[in-house]
Amino acid sequence: xxxxxxxxxxxxxxxxxxxxxxxxxxxxxxxxxxxxxxxxxxxxxxxxxxxxxxxxxxxxxxxxxxxxxxxxxxxxxxxxxxxxxxxxxxxxxxxxxxxxxxxxxxxxxxxxxxxxxxxxxxxxxxxxxxxxxxxxxxxxxxxxxxxxxxxxxxxxxxxxxxxxxxxxxxxxxxxxxxxxxxxxxxxxxxxxxxxxxxxxxxxxxxxxxxxxxxxxxxxxxxxxxxxxxxxxxxxxxxxxxxxxxxxxxxxxxxxxxxxxxxxx
Amino acid sequence: xxxxxxxxxxxxxxxxxxxxxxxxxxxxxxxxxxxxxxxxxxxxxxxxxxxxxxxxxxxxxxxxxxxxxxxxxxxxxxxxxxxxxxxxxxxxxxxxxxxxxxxxxxxxxxxxxxxxxxxxxxxxxxxxxxxxxxxxxxxxxxxxxxxxxxxxxxxxxxxxxxxxxxxxxxxxxxxxxxxxxxxxxxxxxxxxxxxxxxxxxxxxxxxxxxxxxxxxxxxxxxxxxxxxxxxxxxxxxxxxxxxxxxxxxxxxxxxxxxxxxxxx
Numbered sequence: 001x002x003x004x005x006x007x008x009x010x011x012x013x014x015x016x017x018x019x020x021x022x023x024x025x026x027x028x029x030x031x032x033x034x035x036x037x038x039x040x041x042x043x044x045x046x047x048x049x050x051x052x053x054x055x056x057x058x059x060x061x062x063x064x065x066x067x068x069x070x071x072x073x074x075x076x077x078x079x080x081x082x083x084x085x086x087x088x089x090x091x092x093x094x095x096x097x098x099x100x101x102x103x104x105x106x107x108x109x110x111x112x113x114x115x116x117x118x119x120x121x122x123x124x125x126x127x128x129x130x131x132x133x134x135x136x137x138x139x140x141x142x143x144x145x146x147x148x149x150x151x152x153x154x155x156x157x158x159x160x161x162x163x164x165x166x167x168x169x170x171x172x173x174x175x176x177x178x179x180x181x182x183x184x185x186x187x188x189x190x191x192x193x194x195x196x197x198x199x200x201x202x203x204x205x206x207x208x209x210x211x212x213x214x215x216x217x218x219x220x221x222x223x224x225x226x227x228x229x230x231x232x233x234x235x236x237x238x239x240x241x242x243x244x245x246x247x248x249x250x251x252x253x254x255x256x257x258x259x260x261x262x263x264x
Numbered sequence: 265x266x267x268x269x270x271x272x273x274x275x276x277x278x279x280x281x282x283x284x285x286x287x288x289x290x291x292x293x294x295x296x297x298x299x300x301x302x303x304x305x306x307x308x309x310x311x312x313x314x315x316x317x318x319x320x321x322x323x324x325x326x327x328x329x330x331x332x333x334x335x336x337x338x339x340x341x342x343x344x345x346x347x348x349x350x351x352x353x354x355x356x357x358x359x360x361x362x363x364x365x366x367x368x369x370x371x372x373x374x375x376x377x378x379x380x381x382x383x384x385x386x387x388x389x390x391x392x393x394x395x396x397x398x399x400x401x402x403x404x405x406x407x408x409x410x411x412x413x414x415x416x417x418x419x420x421x422x423x424x425x426x427x428x429x430x431x432x433x434x435x436x437x438x439x440x441x442x443x444x445x446x447x448x449x450x451x452x453x454x455x456x457x458x459x460x461x462x463x464x465x466x467x468x469x470x471x472x473x474x475x476x477x478x479x480x481x482x483x484x485x486x487x488x489x490x491x492x493x494x495x496x497x498x499x500x501x502x503x504x505x506x507x508x509x510x511x512x513x514x515x516x517x518x519x520x521x522x523x524x525x526x527x528x
Contacts (some may be wrong), residue, residue, distance in 0.1 A: 153456075153459070154459065154460070156460050156463065157421040157423075157463075157465075159421075195417070195418065196418070196420050196467070197467075197478075198466075198467040198478075199420065199421075199465075199466060199467050199480075200465075200466035200467070201421075201463075201464075201465060201466070202462075202463060202464035202465070202482075203460070203461075203462040203463050203464070214461075214462075216463075218466075
């Protein structure tokens with residue numbers, strides 16, 4: 001089941017302001033934290049895996065729209081087996097010290113439900129499939145820098161084919177086997193009918209542990225009116241899933257954070 | 265030789281404000297004007313031709329950055345044989361009445377040189393080739409809504425392949441035969457090395473005579489550093505040409521108006 005958790009951070013000592021460098025450290029901090037909790041799980045997350053089952057993103061340093069002023073991490077988990085050990089440990093005092101660059105933080109509170117934080121939530125894969133209706137249009141916000149790699153090139157715009165391809169690959173990597181959806185069928189039969197109704201995007205660069213990364217942020221509105229009915233519902237299921245999975249490259253580092261709307 | 269002319273308009277009577285609808289009429293007004301001047305030329309311009317040798321765009325209604333407050337048309341001509349009859353007639357009193365929707369205008373002045381208007385100018389194809397150096401980066405502003413048609417889809421972002429493909433096709437259609445550049449070589453050997461360094465684009469809709477048209481406006485910066493030297497110069501020649509040709513679809517109606525910079 002995909003989860004989105006928001007962990008509030010309390011500084012230990014008197015740290016400096018949280019900037020983009022600290023945000024870049026969040027991914028490493030999370031992996032260090034997991035290593036302290038569960039070395040076997042840590043090995044699994046470090047293993048070379050194209051579609052890792054988590055993402056970490058610093059909210060306070062990047063999301064100016066949340067009214068919450070406390071620094072917080074948004075953590076998404078795409079795999080049930082991660083939830084119990086990680087959440088259990090985050091809530092135990094001794095394990096919850098995070099080092100972000102030169103600063104140290106304690107996790108004091110964990111929001112797991114949309115009523116506690118609008119970026120928290122959960123929903124089983126089967127629920128996402130059953131409870132999603134087929135809208136005529138989808139609005140997708142790309143909150144942190146998003147990019148695709150296609151034919152040896154970086155693609156820095158919300159091309160429908162690359163957007164849904166990213167979502168369906170992550171979905172198929174983490175859902176139950178009987179919930180998988182054929183990538184070729186999705187792209188060939190359904191995504192070909194998707195048009196971009198409007199967009200407003202710009203490139204942005206962020207520093208991540210491996211260096212500077214370029215992506216786009218902004219909003220795109222997709223028109224599904226020409227897609228046949230079963231396809232529209234599937235396209236919407238995957239858009240809803242993007243709240244948890246993110247979009248495109250380096251989502252484990254919190255890049256490609258995605259907010260779908262116009263969904264039920 | 266490509267020309268860009270700015271024709272200042274003086275209202276006859278007391279017309280309403282120039283809005284986007286009037287801008288959409290500029291193309292028809294220009295064709296009507298040419299019909300009055302030279303029926304044979306008019307037939308030629310009307311003939312079904314993928315890459316017509318002109319564009320017309322209403323400046324005052326669309327270009328908020330020019331300090332000039334008088335309404336003006338920007339007219340580009342890509343073919344020497346158009347210049348003499350059209351410019352000669354525009355400067356003769358009796359032929360210079362333009363009807364834009366319900367309003368009528370007289371052309372009172374024609375700027376042909378950058379010193380008279382920053383959007384006017386000219387330069388022979390051979391001059392563009394000889395006098396353009398090879399920059400490491402190119403900045404291109406897409407001023408009026410720009411779109412491409414690729415594989416039966418509208419593409420609403422400044423994809424390097426589609427941008428240079430549009431320019432080289434228009435160049436090849438209007439330059440001297442010995443100045444043509446192979447499209448496949450340009451795209452396959454040179455444009456593959458172009459990367460988008462940054463962009464900031466958004467969709468916009470305009471009403472043209474055939475209905476509502478969606479395109480993007482904004483700016484893109486292309487990095488040519490990985491392109492071998494002869495290719496960089498050719499890419500820059502075509503970017504410089506885009507000042508006259510525009511980019512993408514419906515350039516004759518003034519869409520795809522393009523302002524390259526970072527060029528010598």
